[in-house]
Amino acid sequence: xxxxxxxxxxxxxxxxxxxxxxxxxxxxxxxxxxxxxxxxxxxxxxxxxxxxxxxxxxxxxxxxxxxxxxxxxxxxxxxxxxxxxxxxxxxxxxxxxxxxxxxxxxxxxxxxxxxxxxxxxxxxxxxxxxxxxxxxxxxxxxxxxxxxxxxxxxxxxxxxxxxxxxxxxxxxxxxxxxxxxxxxxxxxxxxxx
Amino acid sequence: xxxxxxxxxxxxxxxxxxxxxxxxxxxxxxxxxxxxxxxxxxxxxxxxxxxxxxxxxxxxxxxxxxxxxxxxxxxxxxxxxxxxxxxxxxxxxxxxxxxxxxxxxxxxxxxxxxxxxxxxxxxxxxxxxxxxxxxxxxxxxxxxxxxxxxxxxxxxxxxxxxxxxxxxxxxx
Numbered sequence: 001x002x003x004x005x006x007x008x009x010x011x012x013x014x015x016x017x018x019x020x021x022x023x024x025x026x027x028x029x030x031x032x033x034x035x036x037x038x039x040x041x042x043x044x045x046x047x048x049x050x051x052x053x054x055x056x057x058x059x060x061x062x063x064x065x066x067x068x069x070x071x072x073x074x075x076x077x078x079x080x081x082x083x084x085x086x087x088x089x090x091x092x093x094x095x096x097x098x099x100x101x102x103x104x105x106x107x108x109x110x111x112x113x114x115x116x117x118x119x120x121x122x123x124x125x126x127x128x129x130x131x132x133x134x135x136x137x138x139x140x141x142x143x144x145x146x147x148x149x150x151x152x153x154x155x156x157x158x159x160x161x162x163x164x165x166x167x168x169x170x171x172x173x174x175x176x177x178x179x180x181x182x183x184x185x186x187x188x189x190x191x192x193x
Numbered sequence: 194x195x196x197x198x199x200x201x202x203x204x205x206x207x208x209x210x211x212x213x214x215x216x217x218x219x220x221x222x223x224x225x226x227x228x229x230x231x232x233x234x235x236x237x238x239x240x241x242x243x244x245x246x247x248x249x250x251x252x253x254x255x256x257x258x259x260x261x262x263x264x265x266x267x268x269x270x271x272x273x274x275x276x277x278x279x280x281x282x283x284x285x286x287x288x289x290x291x292x293x294x295x296x297x298x299x300x301x302x303x304x305x306x307x308x309x310x311x312x313x314x315x316x317x318x319x320x321x322x323x324x325x326x327x328x329x330x331x332x333x334x335x336x337x338x339x340x341x342x343x344x345x346x347x348x349x350x351x352x353x354x355x356x357x358x359x360x361x362x363x364x365x
Contacts, residue, residue, distance in 0.1 A: 118299055
């Protein structure tokens, strides 16, 4: 399966991209419901458009301050907008939905990784005023499809307890085979051996 | 570094962060040397050619510099080389990072014949140190049950604040 070279203009200007090597398919199980086909999404692109939403797959046109407002509204700590830009520049895949009427982002998700094997999805947010209508699912389905199309089969994320039920129907399993997510905690004293 | 009961060997630890997204194509030679007292006075080789085993992360050109595929620009990699064995790569740990908030550690490996000497700890500790220096707020990883305690001893917490690791259609 050939990988698409990832070009995230304008930040890649001047960098040379080599085409990536084909990966053997291995045991990649892609259920039919998430095959690369627009009609298999819960809401199609056309469906989103008819409701006044547009899809975007690059940082171009994304108002970082508006995005930051959504982060704060859903309970993330407020972040330095310049750092957000740096993070997004170093992000493999991202997708966001804009509400055309006021030209503001209302849903967002991004994934970082090594571009071939592993990816982690971060910052999945939906503006509270727009929650409950399927926008979170819309960005997640498309982000996953983008990663799978690029051959990335190991897709992980960290979920707060209250949204485990959001990720499960999308195909995510918590602690599969006893694998646990761990985070470095500077507060914790290291045990010296 | 561990205070080991046996005499420490001369391992050189190289930390390569191919942060070339901002700094161009030259390798960022942030070399950290951890030398036991017995090897002080040894010369540091700034432009040491990377061993063949690193080819998977980049191509070594004729002049000895390393060209990296764009895909790996956002990867920090730490390698452990046994100087007494031709500079052979004996351990590695890899992290992907967005240079602002999050880093994830993958593939912490120590050659089985070198295990049991605290080298895994050295790798991870140094990787974390380098990541935290690089403006990263959050270092995470996924651990199978056999190594959870290993990472707990290094300062990692399982399910911190109830946050759970999830995988998409895992092959288990």
